[in-house]
Amino acid sequence: TRPTQNAIFMAERVPFMAGNWKCNTVLPEAVDLAKAVAKASEKASGVTVAVCAPAPFLAPVADALKGTKVALGGQDCHWEAGGAFTGAVSTAMLKSVGCEYVLSGHSERRSIFGDSDADVNKKTLKILEEGLKCILCIGELKEERESGETFNVCDVQLTEGLKGVSAEMMKNVVIAYEPVWAIGTGLTATPEVAQETHEYIRKWFVENYNQEVADNVIIQYGGSVNDANVDDLMACPDIDGALVGGASLKAESFSRIVNFNKK
Numbered sequence: 563t564r565p566t567q568n569a570i571f572m573a574e575r576v577p578f579m580a581g582n583w584k585c586n587t588v589l590p591e592a593v594d595l596a597k598a599v600a601k602a603s604e605k606a607s608g609v610t611v612a613v614c615a616p617a618p619f620l621a622p623v624a625d626a627l628k629g630t631k632v633a634l635g636g637q638d639c640h641w642e643a644g645g646a647f648t649g650a651v652s653t654a655m656l657k658s659v660g661c662e663y664v665l666s667g668h669s670e671r672r673s674i675f676g677d678s679d680a681d682v683n684k685k686t687l688k689i690l691e692e693g694l695k696c697i698l699c700i701g702e703l704k705e706e707r708e709s710g711e712t713f714n715v716c717d718v719q720l721t722e723g724l725k726g727v728s729a730e731m732m733k734n735v736v737i738a739y740e741p742v743w744a745i746g747t748g749l750t751a752t753p754e755v756a757q758e759t760h761e762y763i764r765k766w767f768v769e770n771y772n773q774e775v776a777d778n779v780i781i782q783y784g785g786s787v788n789d790a791n792v793d794d795l796m797a798c799p800d801i802d803g804a805l806v807g808g809a810s811l812k813a814e815s816f817s818r819i820v821n822f823n824k825k
């Protein structure tokens with residue numbers, strides 16, 4: 563358990579490991595991977611586990627995860643309830659196949675598919691309105707880090723992404739800090755670098771919400787998390803979990819991540 567400083571609320575943030583499979587796997591691989599993750603999670607205690615599978619495989623993956631402790635997540639959604647939006651996936655669809663979580667604002671959605679902060683905000687609100695939990699992804703580009711803008715970028719993405727999200731609604735929001743320069747590059751932020759931004763984010767919640775929200779919000783780190791670096795990252799006081807891309811596609815690596823060593 564990871565108690566925080568606040569004696570009144572005695573928040574204990576349960577570590578949260580989520581795999582983001584992105585645009586990978588075909589059906590049999592997805593089902594096999596889900597089963598392997600479920601098996602690996604059986605012995606993991608005090609940790610929440612989820613996998614964000616590709617949309618076409620959510621239903622069969624949900625079947626494979628039935629009765630296990632692994633939750634299901636979608637990778638993206640539309641902000642409209644439904645209708646003539648070819649190719650889009652609604653939050654009602656995600657909920658109906660058993661999703662508990664949905665990612666909003668992943669950097670690949672922002673940079674490749676053009677999701678603006680306003681779009682991310684609409685998706686976040688829709689996810690919460692649907693009764694699902696939102697994993698809001700934020701993080702700076704390499705150039706932004708190099709020019710000292712990391713905190714400013716996080717401030718803008720949090721401010722814009724969470725417009726209209728009340729303190730009460732924050733109970734269903736997870737933040738994933740994913741520095742874009744660390745995603746898929748093998749360049750993990752050092753625990754010190756990641757912790758510094760996580761601490762900034764938690765303070766942002768003290769200032770923009772309140773101490774209780776700040777103490778309770780789960781802040782995941784994402785960007786080249788693997789079996790070799792997870793323990794050191796998780797030893798940081800403000801890192802509450804990981805959003806894992808590449809290493810979540812290998813059952814063995816993700817098992818090790820789910821069963822990280824608590825320092």
Ligand SMILES: O=C(CO)COP(=O)(O)O
Nearest residue numbers: 582745746785786807808
């Ligand atoms: O984008 C990520 C998770 O959402 C991180 O991806 P990698 O773990 O492959 O760097």
